[in-house]
Amino acid sequence: MKVVLAGFPRVGKTTVFQSLTGLADSTTARGAAARGVIRVPDARVDKLAAIYHPRKTTYATVGFVDVQPPEAASAEKATLLSPPLVAELKDADAVAAVVRGFADPYSGAPADPEGEFARFDEELILTDLGVLDRRIERLEKEGKKDRESALLARLVAALGEGKPLRVLSIAAEDAKALSGYQLISRAPLLVVLNRTDEEAALPLPAGLVELVAHHGGECLAMAGRIEREIAELAPEDQAPFLRDAGLEASARDRFVQAAYHKLDLVSFLTAGEDEVRAWTIPRGTVAQKAAGKIHSDIEKGFIRAAVIAYDDFVRYGGEAECKKAGKARLEGKEYVVADGDIIHFRFNV
Ligand SMILES: Nc1nc2c(ncn2[C@@H]2O[C@H](COP(=O)(O)OP(=O)(O)OP(=O)(O)O)[C@@H](O)[C@H]2O)c(=O)[nH]1
Ligand SMILES: [Mg+2]
Structure with missing residues (x-):
């Protein structure tokens, strides 16, 4: 999953990136991207x-x-997204929009998270409008009046009303047609309110939460500067510092939790002497499709999924014990995989 940290200049994107990844040293060249897993x-x-x-x-x-x-942010460009950032957004699985919750250290401009977020989303909307307008023009020249034109007209109308594409429900077939367009207001959105150390533990401002929800996103808060320092510590040393700052979990843990929630992701597990591994899938994925996450051959040659729920595995103390207790199931290709299922796929090659 690729998450792009987005936002206007100097809002703390790099600080938040560092508190999420624990990568403190960023000697990234201008216009280049730092990546952390x-x-x-x-x-x-x-x-x-x-x-x-x-x-x-x-x-x-x-x-x-x-x-x-x-380039160094100038006053005129303070509310523009840089072209290399827009390029990264085009294939993002999720967008993490950072908004400034502290006064601008250079200009002294006070924090305005709601206004800033509204302007940010407007940038995404305008970018997508440009892409779709060009596409519609092409289709018209080619004289095509098909399903795609109707879809694009609907999207343009929504964007024209200031609605990002992520709030629209789009049929699976249409979504496929759109996948090559690299639209940037469609990806799931998380908004990170980056605030001062003193405000780290305050509840999120209700106005911002409401606005972001209205735009189809979800909000979380970070105190980028202090959380970056905490993220540099060994994991076992972090807890007391988090507690002092009034934070329940690390920036990384909170972000991952919010992202899985927003993207409605679950994990299934594979376990054996060779490897224990977690695999992430959208909730509602059926067994055969989930198998394809591991290898396309397993999806193609799918026979059955041998499934044990993680909780049963722990309660009964292992695979053999689960089998004895009748807690090991054989499921077919249409079985909807549940979070925490431990699965052995049986397949033909
Ligand atoms: N008070 C406060 N200042 C912060 C916080 N996070 C970042 N800053 C300051 O804000 C400025 C910009 O932070 P960066 O993380 O470089 O912001 P950015 O969005 O990556 O900036 P560009 O990449 O230049 O657009 C720096 O002077 C930071 O020290 C924070 O949580 N609290
Ligand atoms: Mg930066």
Whole structure:
């Protein structure tokens, strides 16, 4: 999963990137992107690894991208998104929009998270409008009046009313047609309110939460500067510092939780002596499709999924015990995989 940190100049994107990834040193060149991958913490993987002692333990991962501005931000460009940032947004699985919750350290301009977010989303909307207008023009020239034209007309109308594409419900077939367009107001949105250390533990401002929800996104708060320092510590040393700052969990854990919630993702597990591993899928994925996450051959040659729920596995103390207790199931290709299912796929090649 690729998450792009977006936002206007100097709102704290790099600071938030560093507090999420623990990568403190960013000597990224102007216009280039820093990339960092984190492991998604999963106590179930830890537990299964302790039981199986596998040669390899693999957690789900999330990759973050932080684009360095191509030039120093000037006053005129303070509310524009840089072209290399827009380019990264085009294939993002999710957008993390950072908004400033502290006075601008250079201009002294006070924080205005709601106004800033509204302007940010407007930038995404305008970019998509430009893309769709050009596409519609082409279709008209070619004299095509088909399903695609009707779809694009609907999208343009919504964008024209200031609605980002992520709030529209789009049929699966139409979504497929759109996948090549690289629209940037469609990806799931998380808004990160970046605030001062003193305000770290305050509840989120209701106005911002409401506005972001209205735009189809979800809000969370970070105190980027202090959380970056905490993220540099060894994981076992972080807890007391988080507690002092009034934070319940690390920036990374809070973000991952919000992202899985917003994207409606679940994980299934595979476990054996070779490898214990978590696999991330959208909720509602059927067994055969989930198998394809591991390998396309397993999806193609799918026969059955042998499933044990993680909680049963722990309660009964293992695979053999679950079988005895009748807690091991054989499921077909249409079975909807549940969060925490431990699965062995049976397949033909
Ligand atoms: N008070 C306060 N200042 C912060 C916080 N996060 C960042 N800053 C300051 O805001 C300025 C910009 O932070 P960056 O993280 O570089 O912001 P950015 O969005 O990456 O900036 P560009 O990449 O240049 O657009 C720096 O002077 C930071 O020290 C924070 O949580 N609280
Ligand atoms: Mg930066």
